[in-house]
Amino acid sequence: MGGVKGVKGRIAVVGAGGVAAAATAKIAKHGGAFKEMYITSRRLGKCEELRESILARGTDVKVEAAALDAEDVGSLTAVLGAIEPELVLNLALPYHDLNVMEACLRIGANYVDTANYEPVDDARFEYGWQWAYAGRFKEAGLTALLGCGFDPGVTGVFCAHALKHHYDAIHTVDILDANGGDHGHPFATNFNPEINIREVTAKGKYWEDGNWVETEPMAIRRSYDFEGIGVRDMYLLYHEELESLAKNIPGLRRIRFFMTFGESYLTHLRCLQNVGMTSIVPIEYEGAEIVPLKFLKAVLPDPASLGPRTTGKTNIGCVMRGVKDGRMKDYRIYNVCDHRECYLEVGTQAISYTTGVPAMIGSMLLMTGVWGGAGVYNVEDLDPDPFMEALGAYGLPWKERFDPEPVG
Numbered sequence: 435m436g437g438v439k440g441v442k443g444r445i446a447v448v449g450a451g452g453v454a455a456a457a458t459a460k461i462a463k464h465g466g467a468f469k470e471m472y473i474t475s476r477r478l479g480k481c482e483e484l485r486e487s488i489l490a491r492g493t494d495v496k497v498e499a500a501a502l503d504a505e506d507v508g509s510l511t512a513v514l515g516a517i518e519p520e521l522v523l524n525l526a527l528p529y530h531d532l533n534v535m536e537a538c539l540r541i542g543a544n545y546v547d548t549a550n551y552e553p554v555d556d557a558r559f560e561y562g563w564q565w566a567y568a569g570r571f572k573e574a575g576l577t578a579l580l581g582c583g584f585d586p587g588v589t590g591v592f593c594a595h596a597l598k599h600h601y602d603a604i605h606t607v608d609i610l611d612a613n614g615g616d617h618g619h620p621f622a623t624n625f626n627p628e629i630n631i632r633e634v635t636a637k638g639k640y641w642e643d644g645n646w647v648e649t650e651p652m653a654i655r656r657s658y659d660f661e662g663i664g665v666r667d668m669y670l671l672y673h674e675e676l677e678s679l680a681k682n683i684p685g686l687r688r689i690r691f692f693m694t695f696g697e698s699y700l701t702h703l704r705c706l707q708n709v710g711m712t713s714i715v716p717i718e719y720e721g722a723e724i725v726p727l728k729f730l731k732a733v734l735p736d737p738a739s740l741g742p743r744t745t746g747k748t749n750i751g752c753v754m755r756g757v758k759d760g761r762m763k764d765y766r767i768y769n770v771c772d773h774r775e776c777y778l779e780v781g782t783q784a785i786s787y788t789t790g791v792p793a794m795i796g797s798m799l800l801m802t803g804v805w806g807g808a809g810v811y812n813v814e815d816l817d818p819d820p821f822m823e824a825l826g827a828y829g830l831p832w833k834e835r836f837d838p839e840p841v842g
């Protein structure tokens with residue numbers, strides 16, 4: 435087995451946004467696995483802000499801050515190389531994944547992220563780019579763990595758990611992501627606006643009988659009753675874990691992903707799309723080149739600022755159908771998370787929390803050698819049991835039902 439030996443317990447986190455705020459707060463409270471944490475990002479001030487808030491809450495972990503540019507492999511290699519972490523937790527943007535993986539190989543560190551690589555000038559994500567690193571990580575005796583947030587992340591672990599404990603074969607999976615939070619803004623996104631809007635304006639796609647079926651954006655709508663939230667409309671989107679789960683769940687016949695959106699969000703988004711503000715094609719404006727979506731991000735509320743004003747809950751999980759002992763079996767597994775409670779605990783809303791906590795858990799399992807193996811892995815490749823146990827212990831308890839409402 436490869437993976438981390440856990441000698442120093444030193445982790446470097448890349449990125450100092452909302453997800454990093456939740457993950458670093460949790461790392462700071464679990465000094466058993468982590469002894470030293472380096473928070474690194476583009477702006478030193480943001481890293482220092484996070485460091486200060488962690489120290490103010492109290493921790494046994496040594497916390498340091500450093501600036502780096504994740505667009506530049508040289509900068510990543512120099513800064514991370516000087517830190518000598520056993521593990522790099524990449525919580526910057528999906529555009530940076532390959533650079534951070536490359537830097538990890540150069541300095542001999544293990545790697546964890548929460549989002550699939552996506553080229554900055556092409557709103558298209560697929561695991562192929564990162565899976566292509568498998569040989570190099572294997573040869574170096576290092577682990578890269580991909581997509582260890584909630585979705586992707588926990589949803590993949592839920593599937594592995596279901597396969598291990600509840601099914602002989604899973605035939606269908608629907609991943610349902612509901613956010614019943616209210617932040618009081620007419621339009622804001624709960625995580626990085628640029629990444630969020632690229633995701634929801636893309637064509638929908640799901641996998642059925644061995645083929646990908648493409649739909650127009652938001653063309654398929656269903657209604658579902660979510661515990662803690664109530665009945666909500668949800669829309670079919672393409673989401674990255676569909677690619678790895680379609681490959682990794684043997685005998686799977688169909689897998690889809692749905693996310694809830696409120697009327698105000700959809701109306702604003704439609705309007706912004708109609709006037710060209712969600713485009714990633716650069717335009718010239720007063721002699722300078724700007725990307726409309728990047729400009730839009732600059733005027734929208736910073737997701738990190740939503741923490742103190744968001745109330746309500748998230749409910750994210752899966753509905754499955756499959757066979758156990760020759761009989762059809764229906765199964766639902768999910769987590770309900772409260773925005774306000776997350777804010778009181780770590781200073782972020784639930785979207786950052788539900789991503790940052792699994793990122794910490796995946797890092798902890800690698801750091802302590804419970805998870806390991808040289809190569810590139812998705813979460814469902816590894817034993818779900820220790821992860822499922824840690825979810826409950828670290829703030830994301832899950833519930834199971836055996837009579838779920840079908841999605842239709």
Ligand code: NDP
Nearest residue numbers: 449450451452453476503504526549583584585586625626
């Ligand atoms: P934020 O935009 O809040 O944070 C991103 C951080 O990366 C910021 O600190 C930003 O710095 C930093 N950064 C940006 N560019 C660079 C650069 N060139 N060099 C160094 N640092 C840089 O995003 P979130 O925290 O909301 O999201 C973080 C990641 O988590 C994203 O990849 C997102 O897709 C993923 N995610 C995954 C989810 C899941 O369930 N799997 C759910 C939600 C998010 P600055 O502030 O200076 O711009």
